[in-house]
Amino acid sequence: MLSRRDFLKLVIKGAIMGNFCELIAPSLAQSVVAGEVKKLPVVMIETGTCTGDSISLDNIWTPTFSDILSNIVDWRYDWSMMQTQGASAYKVLQETYEKMPNEYILIVQGSMIQRDNGHYNHVVFDNGKLITGLELVRRMGLKAKYVVAIGSCATFGGPVAGYPNPTQATGVQNILPERRVINVSGCPAHPDWIMGTLLHLALYGEPELEKFGRPKLFYAETVHNRCPRRRDYDQGIFATDIGQKQCLFRVGCKGPVTYADCPIRRWNDHLNWPIGCNTPCIGCTEPGYPDLMSPFTAHLPDIPFPGGTKVSTDAIGLGVLGLTSVALVGHAATALYNGRLQKNLLKASVKAPNRPSVKKVKTIHQYKLKKNMK
Amino acid sequence: MKQPFKMRKPVLIKLKRASIKGEMVLFQPIWVRIFHWGFAASLTVILLTGLELHKPANFLILNYGKVLTAHLVFGWFALGFVALRIADALIQRDNSLIPKIHDLKRLPKLMAYYFFLRPAPPPSRKYNSGQLLIYFSWFLLFLVASLLGLVSYWQGKHLIWLWHLVGGFQVLRWIKFTITIYFLATIPVHIYLSSTEDISRLQAMVTGYERKPPNNS
Numbered sequence: 104m105l106s107r108r109d110f111l112k113l114v115i116k117g118a119i120m121g122n123f124c125e126l127i128a129p130s131l132a133q134s135v136v137a138g139e140v141k142k143l144p145v146v147m148i149e150t151g152t153c154t155g156d157s158i159s160l161d162n163i164w165t166p167t168f169s170d171i172l173s174n175i176v177d178w179r180y181d182w183s184m185m186q187t188q189g190a191s192a193y194k195v196l197q198e199t200y201e202k203m204p205n206e207y208i209l210i211v212q213g214s215m216i217q218r219d220n221g222h223y224n225h226v227v228f229d230n231g232k233l234i235t236g237l238e239l240v241r242r243m244g245l246k247a248k249y250v251v252a253i254g255s256c257a258t259f260g261g262p263v264a265g266y267p268n269p270t271q272a273t274g275v276q277n278i279l280p281e282r283r284v285i286n287v288s289g290c291p292a293h294p295d296w297i298m299g300t301l302l303h304l305a306l307y308g309e310p311e312l313e314k315f316g317r318p319k320l321f322y323a324e325t326v327h328n329r330c331p332r333r334r335d336y337d338q339g340i341f342a343t344d345i346g347q348k349q350c351l352f353r354v355g356c357k358g359p360v361t362y363a364d365c366p367i368r369r370w371n372d373h374l375n376w377p378i379g380c381n382t383p384c385i386g387c388t389e390p391g392y393p394d395l396m397s398p399f400t401a402h403l404p405d406i407p408f409p410g411g412t413k414v415s416t417d418a419i420g421l422g423v424l425g426l427t428s429v430a431l432v433g434h435a436a437t438a439l440y441n442g443r444l445q446k447n448l449l450k451a452s453v454k455a456p457n458r459p460s461v462k463k464v465k466t467i468h469q470y471k472l473k474k475n476m477k
Numbered sequence: 478m479k480q481p482f483k484m485r486k487p488v489l490i491k492l493k494r495a496s497i498k499g500e501m502v503l504f505q506p507i508w509v510r511i512f513h514w515g516f517a518a519s520l521t522v523i524l525l526t527g528l529e530l531h532k533p534a535n536f537l538i539l540n541y542g543k544v545l546t547a548h549l550v551f552g553w554f555a556l557g558f559v560a561l562r563i564a565d566a567l568i569q570r571d572n573s574l575i576p577k578i579h580d581l582k583r584l585p586k587l588m589a590y591y592f593f594l595r596p597a598p599p600p601s602r603k604y605n606s607g608q609l610l611i612y613f614s615w616f617l618l619f620l621v622a623s624l625l626g627l628v629s630y631w632q633g634k635h636l637i638w639l640w641h642l643v644g645g646f647q648v649l650r651w652i653k654f655t656i657t658i659y660f661l662a663t664i665p666v667h668i669y670l671s672s673t674e675d676i677s678r679l680q681a682m683v684t685g686y687e688r689k690p691p692n693n694s
Binding site: 313314315325336337338339341343352353357359360361362386389390391395396402403404416417419420423424426427428431434435437438441443444447448450451 | 531532533535537538539540541542544591593632633637640641644645646647648650651654657658661662663665666669673674675676677
């Protein structure tokens, strides 16, 4: 079986060569055939989602997603990929829950809708009763061997939890505080990040996680640190508009605050990535996306005010400085007009209140006796 | 031969008193002055480089690696000056920068003075209540900004609890920007008031000494 060290090397090599799954799949399939690794039972529950992560995962090339499903993992329940539907599909999920406790991996895609006990997000029909995503994820999550949240919505709430968040959407970790949730963030998550995490779980258990519960394999460095345009930034060569080939920092690139290995792994089978297309990174892997990252062409997020108005942070800063300037000029003018300024400046030079003038009023003559008078 | 000049004693006393332009008192000890000017210079560089790093100016073509280095180096300098001031305050048992309740009670009267509703400011300790509030807030906010600066410098490798508390890099960036705006809004107020209210205080921050008016006894 592949050692963990070799696996980590393949993660980096695969990122650079753009064929991570192709590199890892043969040895893993051999291990599965040899019985060294058990086929991983996986269930995927989709809650408040656009299914973008499933589409992203389907873009694995090569091997294809079907190769992975048939040779490497036991992909048991996934309503986007299953041929069956309705009660027969739900039966598979129930069987996994009852017969494979602490064996299966639960993948959650989509945010957790909390408002009105989650009744704006029904995910299955169980004996005539609608089950909410909230309830199903909690039930399945408590018995899963590992819980993996994929995509921005499942990890930190994502666009569904955007301001004003009418459905009170949140990430999986917040509704499953008893379990450590492995977050594979991104909008969508890169197929290598999803599959690499699953393979690490199958082969070596839980990967080392960073500060927000994301595997360090993929989220250890900022986009900025590995960006091929970093030299432009260091030398102060900036694009002034989207579409230019210099560093996109000035047009709102979130690379400096975004942890992901996009610069080396790239997207669509290593073909390209946002900065390669001369558009700034929008920070989709970070908590608070998209509210904290929008507008995508400015560094700092707009500040919401009551009534739904949003004002840019830079405008607020300039406004505060403008007000201060106006206040100081006004104060100085008033102080000059009513004499306070002159009074304060004169008061500061300390002298005696009444300097006496001296004039000679009397001359005292001293007389000496002449010698011959003695 | 020059004749000796004699003056009556009461006139002499009066003249001597008149020639005294006030007693010289040490108002700002040397370490306070070193801190003040060192911190002011460092903070100026930090704020300017921070703004440049936040939003590169169109009219400047700077080496950003060097701007970042200057930001970090002067951040450490400023922290050093703050440490010096704290050590001096502890050794001298100087609590003149810590606001007390009775200082804050005088704030409305002081504000009334600044808004031209009173002819004179209320009596105060070394610093008035407005100065105390601003200086103390600078001290706290500078320490917060420094801590956040270290968090962003280490990029989540250390001080992870603070990273969680803040909620991510973008929030951290926003807090630092807000603190910068607070400094940029209050520093001009400090400069304006110190140069228009009592200029001898400004002189004392250079020479250390201030003249006190003589007692009219």
